[in-house]
Amino acid sequence: MKKELNGVDVLSFVIHGAIGVRLLTLPRDIIEHANNNGWISVLVSGLIAFYLGFAFYWLCIKHPGLNISQIVEVTLGKLLGKIIMVGIFVYIILSIGLSLRSTAMSIKVFLLDTTPLLVLILIMIIPTVYAVSKGIKTMSIVLDILLPIVLLAIAMLVGLSYKKIEFQNLRPVFYGGVTPVIRGSLNLVHPYLGIGIIGYIFPSINNPKSTKKWIFIGTAISLAIYFLMVILTILVFGPEESKILVWPTVSLSKAIQLETELFERLESLFMAVWIPVAFTTLLTFYYSSILNLKALFNTNKDHLIIYGQIPLIIIIALFPGNIVELYKYLNWVNIMAMFLTFIVIPSMIFMTLIRKRRMTQ
Amino acid sequence: MLSKILGIFKSSKKDKKEDDCTPGNRLKEFNVFSSLDKNIEFLKSILSKSEDIVYRQIETNENRYALVYISGLVDRNLIENQILKPLMDLRLQSLLTDLSDLMDNLITVSDISKESNFFNLINNLLSGETLLFCDGISDALVVNSKGGEKRGIEEPFSEQGVRSPRESFTENIEDNITLIRRRIKDTNLVVKFYSLGERTQTKTALIYLADNAPEHVITEVQERIKSVNVEGLVASANLEQIIENHKWSIFPQIMSTELPDRVVKCILDGRVAIVVEGSPYNLVVPGTLAMFFNSGDDYYERTIPASLIRISRYISFFFATTLPAIYSALTAYHPGMLPTSLVLYITGTRIGLPLPSVIEMFFMLFTLEILLEAAIRLPKPIAQTVGIVGGLVIGQSAVQAGLVSPLVVIIISFTAISSFTLPYYNFAMVSRSLRVFLLIGASLFGLLGVVVLWILIIIHVASIETFGVRYLQDFFSFKKEKVKDTFLKVPYELLGGKQEALKDEDKK
Numbered sequence: 001m002k003k004e005l006n007g008v009d010v011l012s013f014v015i016h017g018a019i020g021v022r023l024l025t026l027p028r029d030i031i032e033h034a035n036n037n038g039w040i041s042v043l044v045s046g047l048i049a050f051y052l053g054f055a056f057y058w059l060c061i062k063h064p065g066l067n068i069s070q071i072v073e074v075t076l077g078k079l080l081g082k083i084i085m086v087g088i089f090v091y092i093i094l095s096i097g098l099s100l101r102s103t104a105m106s107i108k109v110f111l112l113d114t115t116p117l118l119v120l121i122l123i124m125i126i127p128t129v130y131a132v133s134k135g136i137k138t139m140s141i142v143l144d145i146l147l148p149i150v151l152l153a154i155a156m157l158v159g160l161s162y163k164k165i166e167f168q169n170l171r172p173v174f175y176g177g178v179t180p181v182i183r184g185s186l187n188l189v190h191p192y193l194g195i196g197i198i199g200y201i202f203p204s205i206n207n208p209k210s211t212k213k214w215i216f217i218g219t220a221i222s223l224a225i226y227f228l229m230v231i232l233t234i235l236v237f238g239p240e241e242s243k244i245l246v247w248p249t250v251s252l253s254k255a256i257q258l259e260t261e262l263f264e265r266l267e268s269l270f271m272a273v274w275i276p277v278a279f280t281t282l283l284t285f286y287y288s289s290i291l292n293l294k295a296l297f298n299t300n301k302d303h304l305i306i307y308g309q310i311p312l313i314i315i316i317a318l319f320p321g322n323i324v325e326l327y328k329y330l331n332w333v334n335i336m337a338m339f340l341t342f343i344v345i346p347s348m349i350f351m352t353l354i355r356k357r358r359m360t361q
Numbered sequence: 362m363l364s365k366i367l368g369i370f371k372s373s374k375k376d377k378k379e380d381d382c383t384p385g386n387r388l389k390e391f392n393v394f395s396s397l398d399k400n401i402e403f404l405k406s407i408l409s410k411s412e413d414i415v416y417r418q419i420e421t422n423e424n425r426y427a428l429v430y431i432s433g434l435v436d437r438n439l440i441e442n443q444i445l446k447p448l449m450d451l452r453l454q455s456l457l458t459d460l461s462d463l464m465d466n467l468i469t470v471s472d473i474s475k476e477s478n479f480f481n482l483i484n485n486l487l488s489g490e491t492l493l494f495c496d497g498i499s500d501a502l503v504v505n506s507k508g509g510e511k512r513g514i515e516e517p518f519s520e521q522g523v524r525s526p527r528e529s530f531t532e533n534i535e536d537n538i539t540l541i542r543r544r545i546k547d548t549n550l551v552v553k554f555y556s557l558g559e560r561t562q563t564k565t566a567l568i569y570l571a572d573n574a575p576e577h578v579i580t581e582v583q584e585r586i587k588s589v590n591v592e593g594l595v596a597s598a599n600l601e602q603i604i605e606n607h608k609w610s611i612f613p614q615i616m617s618t619e620l621p622d623r624v625v626k627c628i629l630d631g632r633v634a635i636v637v638e639g640s641p642y643n644l645v646v647p648g649t650l651a652m653f654f655n656s657g658d659d660y661y662e663r664t665i666p667a668s669l670i671r672i673s674r675y676i677s678f679f680f681a682t683t684l685p686a687i688y689s690a691l692t693a694y695h696p697g698m699l700p701t702s703l704v705l706y707i708t709g710t711r712i713g714l715p716l717p718s719v720i721e722m723f724f725m726l727f728t729l730e731i732l733l734e735a736a737i738r739l740p741k742p743i744a745q746t747v748g749i750v751g752g753l754v755i756g757q758s759a760v761q762a763g764l765v766s767p768l769v770v771i772i773i774s775f776t777a778i779s780s781f782t783l784p785y786y787n788f789a790m791v792s793r794s795l796r797v798f799l800l801i802g803a804s805l806f807g808l809l810g811v812v813v814l815w816i817l818i819i820i821h822v823a824s825i826e827t828f829g830v831r832y833l834q835d836f837f838s839f840k841k842e843k844v845k846d847t848f849l850k851v852p853y854e855l856l857g858g859k860q861e862a863l864k865d866e867d868k869k
Contacts, residue, residue, distance in 0.1 A: 112694060112807055123806065127816045134824040141823035141833055146816075265697040272808040279816055 004137045007210030010198055012143040013284060014053070014218030017194035019150055019225055020281030021103045024274070025327075026187065026226070027233035027248040034184030036169060036239040039231040041184035046223045048185070048341065049192045053219040055345050056195065057212060060202035062352050068199030069295035072344070075351040084344060085296045091336045092289040093309065095190070096282060097316025098330055100124055103278040105323060110250060110271040121317045124275075125310060128282045132290065133306055136204050139283060146276045153273045154225050157249070158232065160256040160266075165235040188226065190330075190337040195219060197284040200291045246323065388480040397425050397496035404429060407483065414486075419448055425496040434489030436508025443469045444491065444504060460498050468493075472505035484562060514540070517619050518641075519786050524661040529619040534564050534638040540621040541568060541636075545628060549573070555586055558594035565600070569633040581828045582633050582646055597637040597644050604646075606827050611794050613787050614827040616648040623657045647828040651835035654678070656784030674782055681780035681792040685722050686803035686811050688772050692718045694807030710766040719804040721765050725773045726800060728755055730793065733777070 030038040056068065063071045069088065073081030104120040112120070131139055198215060205211060233248045236255060245251050253270035286309075293305050320326040388407070394400050401416060408414055417428040426448060430440065447467045464473050476482050477500050485503045486492055493502040514536065517529035530537045538552060553567040565586065569579060585604040594600060601615045602608060618624060619641045624634050627645045635644040645652075654674055659667045696704050716724065732751040739747055756770045780792045795818065802810030825832035 107809060111809055115806070120809070123809065123813055127813060127820060130817060131820045134820065137831070138820065138824040141831070141836075142816075142820050145819055145823070145833075145836065264700055265695070268695050268698050268808065272812050275809065275812045276816055279813075 005140055005201065005205045007205065007207055008214055009140045009144065010201070010205065010211045011214040011218045012140070012147045013197050013201060014195050014215055015147060015150065015222055016143050016277075016280035017197040017284040018049075018191055018219070018222035019277060020191060020194060021099050021106070021274075021278040022191050022330075023226065023229060023277075024106055024247050024249045025102070026191065027230045028242055028245055029187045029327075030184040030230055031234065031239050031242045031248075032184075033187070034180045036234050037181050038184055038234055038239075039170075039227060041181050042188065042223070042227045042230050044181060045185035045188040045192070045226075048189060049195070049219050049223050050216075052192050052195050052341060052345075053198075053215045055349060056199045056202075057215055059345075059348060059352065060199060061208055062356070064208065065203050067201075067203055067291050067295065068196065069292045071199075072348060073295065075348045075355070082296065085292060087336070088292050088340070089289065089296065091333065091340065092285055092292065093312060094316060094329070094333050094336070096285050096289065097313045098320070098326060098333060099278070099282060099285070100313060101317040101320060101326055102330075103275075103282075104317065105326070106247060106250065107271060107275070109247075110267050118314070118318065121314060124279065124282065125313065127279060128286050129306060129310065131283055132286050133302070136201065136287070139287065143280055143283070146280055149273060150225075150277050150280075153270065153277065154228065156273075157253055157256075157270065158228055161232060161236055161252055164255055165232075166238070167235065169234050169236075169238040186338060187334060189341050190334040191226070192222070193337045193341060194281060194284065195222075197288055200288045388483060389478060391479040393477045393479070393482070393494070393499045393501050395497055395499045397427055397494055400494045400501075401427055401429075403479070404483075407479075408486075417445075419445070421449070427494045428491055429486060429494070430491040430506065431486065431489065434487075434509050435491060435506040439470060439506045439508065440491055444493070444506075460495055460500050460502060463493070463495070464502055468502070468504060470504050470506070474503050475500050476503050477501065484556075487562070488564075511536075520618060520620055520623075520657075520784070522620070522656065522658045522661075525620060525657045526622050528621055530621065530636075530641045530643055532639050532641055534566060534636055537621075537636045537641075537643060538566060538568070541625060541628070541634070544621060544625045545570070550628075553583075557586065557589050557591075557600070559592050561593040561595065563594040564638040565594075566636040567633060568628060568636060570628055570631070573629070573631045574633055575631060575829075577829045578631075578633060578647060582635070586635075594637070595639065597635070597640040597642050600635065600637055601644055607825055610821065610825060611791050612650070612822060612825060612832070613653070613791070614646075614648050614825060614832065616645045616652050616785065617642040617787070618645065618785075619643070620657060626657070626660065627652070647830040649827070649830060649834055650822065650832050653785045653788045654783065658784070674784075677779040677782045678788075678792060681776050681782075681789075682795040683799055683811065683815075684772055684776050684779075685726060685796060686799035687808075688769075689719050689722045689800060690803040690807040690811055693804065707766070707768060710768060713763055714766060715764070718769075719800075721769050722773075722800060723804075725765055725769050726796065729773050729777055733793075 027038065030041050034041045059068065059071055060066075063074060066074065069085050072084050072088075075081075076084060100121055101117075103124060104117050107120050108115065108117065131142055195215075195218075198211070202208060202211075229249055232252060233242050233245075236252060237245065237248065242248050250267050250270060253267045254265075256266050289309060290302075290305050293309075294300065299305075320329055391403070394403065401418075404414075405416070411431070413432050415428075415430055415432050417430075419426040419428070428440065428444065447469060460475065464475065476485070482492055482501055482503065489507040489509065491504040491506045493504060495501075511533050512531050514528050514531055516527045520529075528540060530540060542550070547570060549571045551567070551569055551571050555565045555567070556562045557565050567582065567586065582604070586600075589600070589603055591599070591603065597617055601613075601617060605614050607614060616627070624643055624645060628634055632645050632647060635646065637643070654671065659671060662670075691698055692707060696707075699707070711718070714721070732747070732755075735747060736744065736751075756774070759765050760767045760770055776796070780789045783789055783792075799811060799814050802814040804810075806813070823831075823833055
């Protein structure tokens with residue numbers, strides 16, 4: 001693979017991989033477990049985020065030229081490696097399908113109510129497939145260009161809701177004990193596993209060592225964004241009310257009222273700005289899936305792999321009957337993510353260490 | 362996959378290359394004959410279809426000569442005073458023994474050469490040079506006597522500037538190269554000539570700085586030019602379309618300009634200029650997106666005003682493409698987003714209007730396109746009238762007749778004006794095309810359509826690669842050098858060389 005990316009391009013990949021459509025609903029999940037200490041949950045989950053970032057970086061540095069799926073095969077053996085890769089494939093496909101469904105539903109509720117879900121899903125798939133078929137340099141440029149939009153959306157939300165903040169919602173601190181906080185932080189594993197995209201782009205990076213700084217910065221920024229979202233939700237709505245909000249982030253934008261009469265119903269505008277954010281996450285996951293399948297079947301046939309996944313994704317996206325089922329399935333996906341993070345990756349690191357020790361002996 | 366579908370448009374005329382027996386190529390086998398009469402006869406048989414070729418025969422005591430030239434293409438004064446006069450001078454007759462003597466001692470013209478192959482001789486003749494045949498010698502002299510009427514250096518036609526120089530390129534290739542040479546006095550300046558087009562043999566020049574332009578760009582351009590295989594190359598725009606990477610894209614990948622100072626700035630940046638005979642618009646490759654938004658004037662103005670104007674250009678490009686679409690999307694799909702008073706006002710103006718909001722917008726957009734097209738081709742006396750007709754009659758009267766709402770007319774006019782803030786005229790075509798697509802997207806899917814279409818546009822633009830250089834290479838990869846000349850414009854000496862940026866891709 002040609003080495004087309006620079007170290008600094010990793011920044012946009014990390015942020016876009018981590019910030020996805022789940023940001024819209026996540027504060028509710030965390031607050032459900034951790035009540036008004038949700039913001040501590042996010043900080044705790046930061047440990048997971050940095051652990052993931054570092055783990056991927058380390059694994060890819062130790063196996064230069066291989067993407068993470070190939071590293072799985074190399075470290076865990078062919079049979080187990082293939083099984084894990086199938087597992088990764090299932091995880092990614094479910095992730096994409098359910099995120100797509102989530103995006104389509106939020107668009108349907110806030111932007112276009114009468115458009116059928118299938119149409120919305122197709123519309124989101126088209127730019128994703130188009131971008132992926134153009135190659136990684138194009139993807140990196142697109143992500144670079146769309147990065148300011150993500151930051152702008154968040155800044156807009158933060159800046160405009162300051163009026164409604166009531167600090168007393170933060171108290172009491174640590175009322176329910178530490179365990180709910182930890183349980184809440186585990187909800188964030190699925191978004192943070194989006195950082196795994198760097199595992200797939202490492203072979204295309206020019207000077208891998210320089211990415212360390214950018215991975216760190218990217219993870220820190222994603223963490224900051226999640227933190228801001230959660231803490232804003234708590235501050236503006238309070239824990240009890242947040243638990244009944246389906247899309248707390250969008251409700252935040254609903255709560256904003258501009259002094260001047262420039263725009264009403266800001267949540268539609270917010271949703272419109274959110275579409276690129278959702279799209280980029282889909283893009284990174286899609287690219288990971290393609291590279292994963294390529295490593296699984298050891299082939300280079302782009303067309304079949306890129307276009308063949310589309311029907312599968314559409315079926316998965318249309319599968320959940322309503323939003324409650326959607327969240328049930330998303331929880332399963334989160335459990336799969338936890339499995340990957342806490343079992344698969346440490347074993348890969350462990351095996352790499354053993355192999356290194358064997359080689360130096 | 363898209364290219365396969367578009368491949369059905371490719372014609373199968375490419376197999377003409379194998380035909381080596383074209384009349385032109387057959388001439389390569391013939392050399393000049395010794396006998397003067399035979400030479401004249403041969404030329405007359407080849408060029409029998411042209412009756413404007415002059416065969417001037419001279420007889421002196423020693424020898425017989427013949428001058429052949431095409432009357433409109435030559436400078437008559439030069440032929441009469443510097444060729445005929447010395448040849449017919451009785452005092453110098455005895456000096457003549459050989460063609461070399463003629464060349465070295467007699468003919469007082471600055472540019473002479475000897476040639477013996479008829480293929481080259483006829484090409485020279487058709488380019489405006491004079492052939493001199495001598496009886497008994499199987500060589501001919503080619504005297505550069507190019508002349509004839511041509512346009513002088515005038516003011517630019519479509520690219521105005523306030524402070525930029527007013528010279529613009531003309532159709533004559535030598536004048537154009539002179540205009541560039543006057544500004545770059547460097548031994549590293551490379552000027553390479555090619556003749557493109559089978560029937561037109563258009564003279565084309567490649568101009569670049571050898572130590573500045575990246576290697577891969579130079580070789581790529583040279584290869585593409587050498588592989589040009591058309592019957593005729595009439596203007597630089599033809600060449601532009603032939604050597605482009607992405608022929609079906611809306612976005613131009615090669616810049617064409619008629620201002621010498623712009624071309625010189627690009628050559629100094631490490632790009633390659635292509636000058637084509639017969640066209641006042643010269644090409645600069647590779648053309649990146651930032652180039653189309655920078656006007657020459659920016660470099661002559663102060664930093665902060667120039668930066669602000671540049672930012673406003675980007676914003677106005679965005680408006681020029683997206684404003685009709687946003688209006689349609691908001692009024693048709695998300696009226697809740699507008700402030701209440703505005704919604705009421707719009708509803709008020711739309712009472713009794715027959716067409717739905719989206720159709721109205723399409724209708725006005727179409728009218729705008731018609732006006733723009735007509736305005737280019739109008740003869741001067743009518744141009745004024747059409748301005749009034751377009752503005753007052755169509756716009757105002759349509760509103761009063763109750764066909765369209767006044768807000769739509771305002772939006773369309775604002776859009777039209779914004780699309781002309783771009784310094785590069787052809788880029789206005791881009792915004793015109795994108796406008797239509799965005800409007801279709803907005804009418805089908807509201808704001809979602811607009812956003813998704815913009816994402817598609819961004820993906821498309823990000824994937825364009827011209828001559829090994831990315832189209833958006835000034836915009837991605839957050840490095841501070843990149844901002845220096847795109848959104849902002851720093852004082853001149855801090856601009857540095859763009860050649861590092863062009864060489865970025867070289868690291869493969």
